[in-house]
Amino acid sequence: MTSRQTCIDRDAADPLGRARARFSLPEGVIYLDGNSLGALPVAAAAAVRQAVERQWGQDLIASWNTHGWIGLPQRVGGKIARLIGASADEVVAADSVSVNLFKLAAAAVGARPGRPVVLTEAGDFPTDLYILQGLAGMMPDVELRVVEPGGIEAALDERTAVVLLSHVHYRSGAVRDMAGLSAAIRAVGAISLWDLSHSAGVLDVDLNRYGADLAAGCGYKYLNGGPGAPAYLFVAKRHQAALRNPLSGWMGHARPFDFVDDYAPAPGIDRWLCGTPPILSLTALDAALDAFDGVEMAAARAKAGALGDLFIERVEARCAGRGLALASPREAAARGGQVSFRHPHGWAVMQNLIARGVIGDFRSPDVIRFGFAPLYVRHVDVRDAVEILGEILDSESWRDARFQTVAAVT
Ligand SMILES: Cc1ncc(COP(=O)(O)O)c(C=O)c1O
Known part of the structure; x- marks a missing residue:
């Protein structure tokens, strides 16, 4: 069983670990939805600011050529x-x-x-x-x-x-x-x-x-x-x-x-x-x-696969008997960057997870999806996310009324 310390050690040895600093991620959030909306790269925010203020604001229409x-x-x-x-x-x-x-x-x-x-x-x-x-x-x-x-x-x-x-x-x-x-x-x-x-x-x-x-x-x-x-x-x-x-x-x-x-x-x-x-x-x-830059896609795929494997292993150990059924291929080679599980109350479970700082998403009628973007998700994030999922399922806190209302965008 993969311990939290093992996850920390894997992150320290991860050749893609440095790429995380290229992203602006909110404190206290485990973001597992990069398969839906990728996180904000630091450089993108700066580039848009420069394009608005300098290129559009100062150089105006000449920017079609000059920029x-x-x-x-x-x-x-x-x-x-x-x-x-x-x-x-x-x-x-x-x-x-x-x-x-x-x-x-x-x-x-x-x-x-x-x-x-x-x-x-x-x-x-x-x-x-x-x-x-x-x-x-x-x-x-x-x-x-x-x-x-x-x-x-x-x-x-x-x-x-x-x-x-x-x-x-x-x-x-x-x-x-x-x-x-x-x-x-x-x-x-x-x-x-x-x-x-x-x-x-x-x-x-x-x-x-x-x-x-x-x-x-x-x-x-x-x-x-x-x-x-x-x-x-x-x-x-x-x-x-x-x-x-x-x-x-x-x-x-x-x-x-x-x-x-x-x-x-x-x-x-x-x-x-x-x-x-x-x-x-x-x-x-x-x-x-x-x-x-400098990222080999084969390494990115290997990391996403390893994170997905870890997630499946931890969910099946920590959340056994709690109504989750794997809805993705078990073999990393047969999967993309996400792992999906079915749960009869998937929407409410995901809303409860989001309220606890673990962001994934939901696809009708009962699928909860977790994406493992290899540039910024760490092994320790995966472990901590499953621990929170386990607490939610053990306590059935997802039954709270505030997690039942379905939003326009899922
Ligand atoms: C497989 C796939 N194709 C297409 C889209 C959406 O494409 P569009 O850029 O037209 O919104 C999505 C959005 O989630 C998607 O998952």
Whole structure:
């Protein structure tokens, strides 16, 4: 059984331990929700202050050129590229994940004429399903096929145009076999589209080695870009010339400042931009990504896995018989950065935990999620969090009326 002192010793020997100082974390809080909203990097706060006061406040519109605002989507994309196994010119920061999935899925359908099927799995993140429903609704020739979990390979055929899947499942944290599925999708002539929201910044994602075609992901989870941070998208080099962005806005034009009437897509990744980039949000994400300087993603994944293993071990020892059931893969290799448990009163238990300074989150109907962002969560945090969880479950303090009201955002 792992003692508190063992956890302290592991933290002292942790090669990623120094990265924690790059974050501003409130005293007395154990933050286990970096899979939902990453913590604030110290450098991001400073960079946004400088962008507001100096760049916007003093240098005004000249900053598009003098401070390089116009190239920020590509520069941020280049930093994300290293974390996901892509080349810098295959990634750009833009829009939200939802919008990027729409752009990429529509482009993939356009690139596979005569293939009507857009394929995905039931129970994936709702926005992914909703976006495909919207796409099928506006394109009468497109047929959305939603298969039960595990059913993708059997459903692939010569009618399939594109397959959208999350790399890591938002609820269970289960990792999909990106290499195997991308190969199977390619073998039938279809295009793979991956949602990396729960894997970038915590796993050693390697898009090009895995043969992925397209991808999109969140800037505000493990990348720590702040609430509503811009998302990003990836288009493998081999697809860049053929795929067309259906949202053909001026920022994706080959020469936006020629102001001509006809759209001509920019070569390369730039065509995936649509409108004016959100400079303040991109500034935060740009600085936040520097927290990964010197961090090898394989080491980050190993640490997140070890923290998750420790959490499972401690919960099963300390909270046995208290109504919790593991809802994530037990093997670290099969998990992303989170561990989920089911509890019949999960919402109230999580509210009680938050009131005690342990922040995770809840997914309807009964899942409580705990994220182990490897850059700032320590082994001792995991141990202490489980001790508090144990106290809450032993005393049933979660039954208190103040923990029962469900908030707008869970
Ligand atoms: C897997 C996944 N995809 C997409 C999103 C949200 O994307 P958007 O940037 O459109 O809000 C989330 C948010 O939690 C997510 O978990």
